[in-house]
Amino acid sequence: MEKLLEVKNLEVGFQTYGGYVQAVRGVSFDVNRGETLAIVGESGSGKSVTTQAIMxxxxxxxxxxxxxxxxxxGEDLVPKTSKQMEKILGQDVSMIFQDPMTSLNxxxxxxxQITEVILKHNNVSKETANKKAIELLExxxxPRAEExxxxxxxxxxxxxxxxxxxxxxxAANPKLLIxxxxxxxxxxxxxxxxLELMKSIKKEVGSSIIFITHDLGVVANVADRVAVMYAGQIVEIGTVDEIFYDPRHPYTWGLMASMPSLETVDEGQLEAIPGTPPDLTNPPKGDAFAPRNPYALQIDYEEEPPMFQVSPTHFAKTWLLHPEAPRIDPPEAVLKNRRKLAGTFEKPVMVMEV
Known part of the structure; x- marks a missing residue:
């Protein structure tokens, strides 16, 4: 497939009173034309900063x-000025924010508000823009879009x-929707x-989509591929089937095990990942997830793992994939949630116990 977006070794930081925060640390991924890539992780993992950097x-x-x-x-956005980005934002890349009430005027x-975008990026009359606005609402x-x-x-x-x-x-037919x-x-x-609307829009409009969420269950029926982020890095990436049916990183296991369902709520047995994410003003040596990882090896505290290839499309950043590492299977909670998700890929999202 043809690549629309390529992010290569992206590093983003912030100077704060508490020190320099290394929010995004060497992130690389790509998005193909017409593809939906979900970026998943806890709050503070670097998901939003990564996509804000893209824009x-x-x-x-x-x-x-x-x-x-x-x-x-193929055009690098990093050196572009704010003025140059004005032509790109909306026309080539658009973003849907979390809270529409703070984003709408x-x-x-x-x-x-819709025609403003249409007129800015297209040489059309106001009447044509108004008609387009009604079509977009439909x-x-x-309902009753004209009203x-x-x-x-x-x-x-x-x-x-x-x-x-x-x-x-x-409104401006973007190539990439975030x-x-x-x-x-x-x-x-x-x-x-x-979620169903996002799926139908991708089919109808043909835009590529980057979908950011902290909830793995949300993307089971929406994404083509999934990137799992932790502490400013991508720790696992693969097709949606590979991530849900064959997760390899202990952090991905933790996210899957902590997905709530009606059964876990009734039993009062909601799983949680122990500990808290690291302070990125001073990232830990080795694997950043090691202090929270019950399967951590000694080398996790000493050396950062590389990305190991599981398949042509599946990669995970964990020493457990080293040929000499002990074989460790996902915990039972992951297998249980995986079985529950097994039927969701061909069904409406509404049936998911999420």
């Missing part, structure tokens, strides 16, 4: 892109506001509807 939305200072390349259609009608599933295009954000529910945000993001926790603030039913 050059990192405030500089205190932030800086210290190293690496961000190639969009409360003083503007939603139609005006595309994202908002609602004249309403303000406060007249929409939370789920409908998120649909408006998706319409704005699609969705930053777009369902976190929504209830489970609306969350499922938004």
């Amino acid at each position: 050059k939305l990192i405030p500089m200072p205190p932030g800086e892109i210290r190293n690496g390349q961000i190639l969009l259609d 409360p003083t503007m009608r939603v139609g005006a 595309l994202v599933g908002i 609602r295009v004249r309403q303000y954000p406060h007249q929409f529910s939370g789920g409908m506001r998120q649909r408006v945000m998706i319409a704005i993001a699609l 969705a930053d926790e777009p369902t976190t603030a929504l209830d489970v039913t609306i969350q499922a509807q938004i």
Whole structure:
């Protein structure tokens, strides 16, 4: 498949009163045309900072892109100025943010907010832009679009506001759509509807998608590939089948084991990853996950593991994959959740016990 985005050895940091925070540490991945890549990890793992760096939305200072390349259609975005990025944002890359109420302008009608993007990136009349705005609202599933295009954000529910945000993001037909926790603030039913909407949009519009979430269960029915991030690094990446059916990194095991279900809630046995993520002003020596890893080897505390290849599309950053490492199988909680997820790949997201 043809690559749309290539991120190579990206390093992003922030100068703070407490010291220099190494938020993203040597991250590399790519996104193919028409593909959905999910980036998963706990809060503070570097997911949002990575995607904000792609869009050059990192405030500089205190932030800086210290190293690496961000190639969009072969063109490096890192050296581009804010003025140069204005032409790219919206037209080539768009973002759907987590909370639409803080992203939408409360003083503007939603139609005006959509047409603003259309007019900025396309040489069309205002009348054509208005028609396009109505079409986009219909595309994202908002009923009575001709009427609602004249309403303000406060007249929409939370789920409908998120649909408006998706319409704005699609207004200039971007090549890459970044969705930053777009369902976190929504209830489970609306969350499922938004996830189904994202799937249908990918088919209809053809945009590539980067989907950021802390919940592995959310992406089981949405993503083509999954990248698992921890402490500013990608620790495992592979197809959605490989990550769910054959996870290899202990951190991925922890995320899978901690996925709640009706059964675990009823039994009061919700799993959790022990400990807390490391302080990235002073990243630990060796494997950053070692202090929280019940399967850590001595070498984990001394030397950072390389990315080991499991298959042509599956890689994991753990010493457990070294030929001389002891064989350790995933814990029972991972296998149990894996069995529950086995039927979700061909079913609507609504049936998932998440």
